[in-house]
Every structure is written in structure tokens, then in C-alpha cells.
Amino acid sequence: MQIDPSPLAEPFPQMPDISGVTVRTARAGYRDWERADLTLVELAEGTSVAGVFTQSACPSSEVEIGRAQLSRGTARALIVNAGNSNAFTGYRGREAVEQIMDQVAEALKCKRDEVFVSSTGVIGVPLPKDKARAGVAAVISAPSVSWEEAANTIATTDTFAKGATASAMVGDTRIEVSAIVKGSGMIAPDMATMLGYLFTDAAVEPAFLQSVLSAANARSFSCITVDSDTSTSDTVLAFATGKAGNAPLSSFDDPGADAFAAAINDVCLQLAKLVVKDGEGAQKFIEVAVTGAQSDESARRIGLSIANSPLVKTAIAGEDANWGRVVMAVGKAGEPADRDRLSIGFGGIWAARDGQPVPDYDEAPVARHLSGKEVTIEVDLGIGSGRAKVWTCDLTHGYISINADYRS
């Protein structure tokens, strides 16, 4: 099935090379695609790594192994297989991952535990070892490629390549972050994007990198949803080569640590929004801004209840300022709420305040807002100071067409 690019697609940004990072691609032939499907990222010695993974109780071998590898704190290579997720494939799936780790470690002369592997695509088919072996052999000697080429190679059902970049001053040193992500459906917290990779030349201790990434994830990938479904393979990894030469960051007390964290936050938020903009069938990008909740976490949960509601998402698809469905979604969230203090708006205009429709409510400017590609829903609970923003897309015929026909 040919799928048009999302109407919300963004052009791929200009992204700097990261010192200590080399990206290569090859064709392993996991599927009958006429394109590269295997990505190798070589990382300089001493590269720190941090990661967050799906909370699925049935994760892939890649996720299980990757989670264990993180304790080492260093990485030398990343392999991404596209077209086969290798999930739910038992010991044969695990063997394929270990074969790849061994093969790459031997070629790069590093430890096997420093080779991270991700796979994305069909569930339930063991990654074919022969194709993986030939693909890895080819990619190791392949020429280096651009970030955009890499973003295209890790993609599966994505309709456009997704990347983001940011920089920061750490002391007197300018550090860069370049990152790519893939994912367009099966996107939901608590680990939202399918596969995302951040690369920076900053010198960062692994434990601090982990705390920065975890915090950034909580306000980005954990705040987006396409269809409430969660992949068995969701993974975000951050790699810091240290080639920029700054004094290594180990805590927020270090000069420049805040700027570094801000750059990571920025990149994660950009990537997360790009994933939503490639949501299957998405025609509109929706921001749900929740204020006045009992706590920030309560606000996030209420926002996700709204963002996951099929009735809210179809209303936005229909450009209908149906605040009654938003009330419904607040009510079912299982979070503290008081019907008679609840206010709901669209595009900055309140439709209902304190539990009742606004008497002189004028739907015309709201209708204009809803006819655009970017829609905001404002919800004020009126009971506290908790706040959160959550992002999603509308639910359209396109989603049904893609998912009732595509064999994942």
C-alpha cells in the first residue's frame, strides 16, 4: 500500500556531524524493500550511553538485552534492523541479537556488551541470521551516510524522515546534539516513540546522562500518544562521545549542565512532536494543555485521557468543538476533578467555564481555529496548580485504512 506523506510532515533539518560518530547503512534484505534497512553507528571509545525502554511486559530480546547493557554505561556501536522487530521470537530471536553483537564487536574490536541492537517491523518472525550476518558484514565496510539517510533507513511505516538538533555552551565549549527518530503508530506512553537515538559530542558521565534523558523523556516521549498502543520494542538511547572536550558533566552542579539538559530536552520534544505529526492517518496536530490539576502527574494523566479518547480525536477530525467529549474524557481519567470548577476551551477561547457552557460563547473563531492543522485544547481543572502538556493527532479514516490493511 502506497501511503502519502503526512500533511503535517516537516522538512528534515540541517544537522551537524557529531565528532566521534560515524553512520553507515546497508541492505540486509529483511523485507522486499528496494532500499537500505540496516544501520550501523560507530561510536568513539569512551562514549557514554543512557536509555529508556518500553514498559511492555512482553518486550523484545533487543529491549531485554539493551536494558542489561546499560549498566556498563559505555557504548561503541549501535545496529538498527528495519523490517523485522524480532519480537516474540523466543530463544531464536535472542540468538540473532547475540550473533550481531559478536560480529560487530569482533570487527570493531570492542566488547560485545558495548554493541546495542534495535529491531523494528513485523512481530513474531525471528530475525534471519544469514541475512543479518551478510548485512552486518556489508555495513561495516559501507561508506558513511547523512543523518537523513540514516533516518530513512531506520524507518518502517514512517511517511517522512525525522531529525532534530540543538547546541549548548558547556563552559567555553560549544556542544552539539543531533538526533533521529522513527515511529508513526503504536505510539503511547509510557515510552512513546518506537526508536529514537540522540548523539552528542559532549563529555557526560553515564549516570548523569541517564538522569537527563529520563527527565527529558518524561516531558516529551511520555507525553505523546497516537493510538494508546505501546510497542514491544520502544527504545530511546542517548550517546555522548566526549569529543567536544568539555570537562565531563556529572551533576547539575557542573557549569553548563543546565544548558546541556535544556538541549537534550529540546531535541526530545522536537522528536516527540515529529512522531505525532507522522501519526497514522493524522490530519491535525493536537496540543492538550491541562492546568489547575491536583499535581503535574495528575494533569499529565488527564491530558492523556483526552488525547487517547477516540471520541475527542474524531471530533477534532470533524472540526467539531465538542467540549462535551472533553468533559467525558476528563471524567474517565480516574483523577481528582470537580465538575463545577471545570473549564474547557479551544484555541484559547473558553467554551465552558466552571462546569457550565459560556453564556455568550461565539463558536465562529473556534471553528476557524479547528479548521487549521494545529489545534489546541485547554482544560483547567480549577482545583490546584498542576499542569502538563500532551500531544496527539486526530483519528481519521486514514488510520483505519492503514491498520485494517497493513500486516505489521
Next chain:
Amino acid sequence: MQIDPSPLAEPFPQMPDISGVTVRTARAGYRDWERADLTLVELAEGTSVAGVFTQSACPSSEVEIGRAQLSRGTARALIVNAGNSNAFTGYRGREAVEQIMDQVAEALKCKRDEVFVSSTGVIGVPLPKDKARAGVAAVISAPSVSWEEAANTIATTDTFAKGATASAMVGDTRIEVSAIVKGSGMIAPDMATMLGYLFTDAAVEPAFLQSVLSAANARSFSCITVDSDTSTSDTVLAFATGKAGNAPLSSFDDPGADAFAAAINDVCLQLAKLVVKDGEGAQKFIEVAVTGAQSDESARRIGLSIANSPLVKTAIAGEDANWGRVVMAVGKAGEPADRDRLSIGFGGIWAARDGQPVPDYDEAPVARHLSGKEVTIEVDLGIGSGRAKVWTCDLTHGYISINADYRS
């Protein structure tokens, strides 16, 4: 928008009159429908009542008031308004309900707290008091109508009238249960159907009626879902007139109590399945049978995670035996699971066992099963003896068409 009857529609059953119950309908004109929209059910003196309501934190005034009324344990009348849910209408909505209660209580010479009121339809528009007053005046002197007429009158977006009946021997006395329900979307636990009413001529103490209804609800209305969305008005009420003349039931130690409870269970399950069969856009009825879970409740939650997954529901719509999506839905349920013990089947045929695809899996009979109107998904967790069944429908273009255009 004209909507065709669901392809899963069932004919309205032959349902006996219930002694002590009289049903009347009238047209209040809440919407511009050319049909009756107000239902009055008169109940004999001494009628016991029990109820379960939406768990929404933003319920309608009808739900708030009804919940409080239950403590009395007796009922003399039920009023159902169709076309306006009166939800999210503040004090004006509450005043409208109280006006109806007063008017009916005066006409029937009963206590105001014995008049139960439900409303269903658009959110956010206060129930118009003048229309309600004239409608109630008309319905009190209206002729009695059939169960099917009543089922049609309480309906809104339903595409067919829904009723169920059962009988039981309580001692030497045959008791009857007749019940109607409305609901076709915004259907999800923990209170699934929008409005359901059970009527029996059995003599039952209110507290026991409540425990029987709550237990039946837990295995029926709380085990169905159409779109994971929960109404602000969901209500199920059971009324027992006592006119059958049996010795009043007050506990499961009483003769016939088990048979009575079985009849209530049976009716609740029939009604719940009918609601799913009228799910918005439904083309297929799906039963998810979960076994081997850590507990029955864990099995129910896993079942609902599968039944609420847009990716599973679109796969069934596409007649695709996509067990990978079922794995995903099990994984995201947040319940104990072991990937390597998980088995998944369709129509009684295992596609994956113990965490791996079945080697000689023949998809042909599964494809035949999925081409039918009633589909089963079997999931065995392999870690305990907990089990549950959950019912839902597929997710189709019809759902999008209905909800992106219909102003609820």
C-alpha cells in the same frame, strides 16, 4: 445522518409484562425527532431498587441524585429523557431533575426520592424545564406501551431496539425478568452501557438486589467496551416489584436465590452483548477469552487492554490474524505476564504458543473464522488460573464517519 442498522443487530425478543410495572411514553420534543422521547415506568408500591452508575468524576446531576436515592431502597417511578443528557449543566440541570421528580411524585402520590430520572443525549445543554413539564404531564396520562416501544424511546444513536428476558423458579414461584438497554458508543468499563433497566416481579430485599446486580454488572457491563470512552451518565437500575409473591429473597441462603441471581446475570450478559453488537461502526462481534492469568481481575484487565486496542480492533476489521498486535496489547496492560509462556489463538486455533509462533501454523482455517461476524481471540498467560471474558467490536470506517460528523 441516516445510519443503517448494525449488521450485528438482533430481533427484539418476546418479553413478558412484569406485574407491578407499567410503561408509558410521550413526546417532550427535546430534539426535533418525530418520535416519543420521554419514558415513564410506574412501579407498584413496595418496589425494591438497586443500581450501578458511571465512575466518571464528572457525572450528570441525574447520576449524583440517583446514587443518593438508592440508600432508600425503594422506587415508584422511572423517567428517562432521550435527546439531552443534561450533563455538565450546573445548578440549572439539577433544578430540571428536581422539577421532574416533584411533578411525578405529586401525580403518583409517592415520595420524591422514589422517582428516578435518567437523561441521555447532548452534553452541556440544560434540560429545558418547560418541555420536561409538558412532557411529564403528557406521559402520565399516556396509554401503556410495549417493551420494544420503550426500548426505542430511550434510544439515541442506537440502530436497533435492545431487550432481554429470563425467568427462574424461586421456591414454587416462577419469577420473570424483562429488561431494556440503550447504548452504542462511549461504552467502556467500569460502567459500560449507557442506560439499562431491569424489571422483575420477584420479591427481593434492596440490599440483596444490590449485591446481585453489582456482581452481575462486574461480569457483563464491566466486561464490554466499544471505544474505551465512558459516559458521564451511564446507569443500570434494577427494580423488583414483589408481585410474583415469593418469599422475599434477602441472601444466597434463601431458596431460589441462586436461580434468581442466575436470571439477573443472564439478562445483564445478554444486554451487554447487544450493546457491543450496536457498537458504532461495528461489523464484527469479538469475544476475548483470557485464561492462565494471575487472577480473574488481572485476566479482565488484560482482556480489556486487548479489546480497547485500536490496532487489534482494526486488524480484526481487516480479517488479519495479527497476533503480534495481541502480544503488544498484553504487554501494555500493566499486568503480570511472561512473554515466553504466552499463547495466542483465533477461533480456537493457536497461532503462537509459549512465546513463539506455532511452527506448522495453518492460517487458512483462522482466515475462515475471521471472515465471519463473530470472532474469538484466545489468550493464555500460562502463569496462573485467572480467567475472564471480555466483549468488543471491530474498529471500522463506520466509527470514524459516525463520530467525526455527529454532534453529541
